[in-house]
Amino acid sequence: MQPVIETQELCKVYGQRRAVDGVELHVPEGCVYGFIGPNGAGKSTTMKMLLGLVHPTAGRVCLLGQPMTERNRLALLRQTGSLIESPSGYPHLTGEENLQVVADLKGVPRKDIDRVLEIVDLAGDRRRKVGQYSLGMRQRLGIAMALLGSPRLLILDEPTNGLDPAGIQEMRDLLVHMPERTGATVFVSSHLLGEMEQMAEQVGIIDHGKMLFEGPLQALQRHSRGNYRLRVLQPQKAVPALQARGVPARLEKGALTLPPLPDAALAAAVQAVADAGAGVVELTAHTKSLEEIFLSLTQTREVK
């Protein structure tokens, strides 16, 4: 399938600093793509280059199957909705007036405003001034602006930034259903891996301007698999049982720590511990933090 976003050797240099360094993105159509990296990794700069807001030092951007040029930029933007460094908007105008401004700029009929207000659940607050909106409402207004005109591609920069847990949950629900609901491909950035695990099918990881990983979420989760913590009633019975199976176990704070294991091996190990009469109480999987995954990804790269 033709990728909706494709970049080749995309670079942006500010003075001596390579903010974006040879980034290659491949975003398939109809998915939610999570673009993950710590703050300052080059996510916003990359997204601005996709929209032509920032001019690349080197490299190419292809949107919707066409290389972006000065000539076709407006035609491509017409099919793209974006929210960069949110939230935008004019605080002295109402939510509806803000959408009218954007609808006029995009050349979209005003009646589309009702549709997007419904999608982001702001229809009840359309006549309130945006200055009185909460941060979550302003973020949703930003999404509504991006959705005007039913674009084929949505580029959203940290749409959950600054939201409370309930707001994050709402935003996640909104985005995860976007492809089936509107047919749009969603390219969304975040500095939290955990957040992306619940909405993205494809992920790209960027750090210090370089791509560390790109692919399906499951492939990444292999990297993120951490140790297991096994709590038993009688650890002294469990340790020999595990050692007999060749599973190295450490006793820490009253519980055993097991290394990452394939599912079948893990099940067999737990069975052995139970058979030894240790009394299995709790098994928890420890997921690596984004920093730890970065570390493991950079290490694998060096090994390659």
Add this chain to the structure above:
Amino acid sequence: MFLRCFRAENRKLHASPIWILFFLLPVISAVYGTFNYLQNLGILQDQWYSLWTQHTLFYALFFYPVLVGVYAAYLWRLEHRGHNWNLILAAPVRPLALFLAKYVVVLKLVLLTQLLVFGLYVLCGKAFAHLPGWPPVQTLLFLLRGLVGGQCVIALQLLLSMLIRSFAVPVFLGLAGGVAGMLCASKGIGLAFPYALMQVGMNANKSEDLLAGQYGGFLLASALWLALFLALAHLLLTRRDVRA
């Protein structure tokens, strides 16, 4: 495309605080001008023409550049605040169309301001100065010329406010430009400086026609300045990275 941008810009003016200034500055200017006229009846003997000089002296010198400066600064402030630069430049419109829309919106505001200034001039002339008859038609022409010369100031102030994120600095530069314009106009090189074009157009502070026989040069200078500022705006908007 331009019309879409223009409609969007007009929408942004809704419920905006600049309307207070829109009424306030011309009224101050008219009160001051009428007061000055009534205090100096001994020297100011050209009736409607004299009242015109007093009304437009401070308007063209201080209030007009400040007012245009504020209009321009306000329109760009809307984009500087929040992250609206990203919003407008990621819209499928040519950047110059965005600039032109702001230019026409300020032009519209200035036209309304000029009409208000004229209305106040007539009102003050009849009600306070008790002048006979109606003001000469020529004063309306001065007003129109002021707009032709003044539109260069609009383009320049929009350019300044686009580049300078501060609200006050471009307005202050406009004020300084107005004073410098007066110096240029009094040295006879008014056509070479945009702020002075407005003042010679308005025939501020002079009873005789400042532009007699110079219309060609005046119109040409106004058009050239406008073309220069639009070209600069286009270059800056397309070549520079957006920093929101």
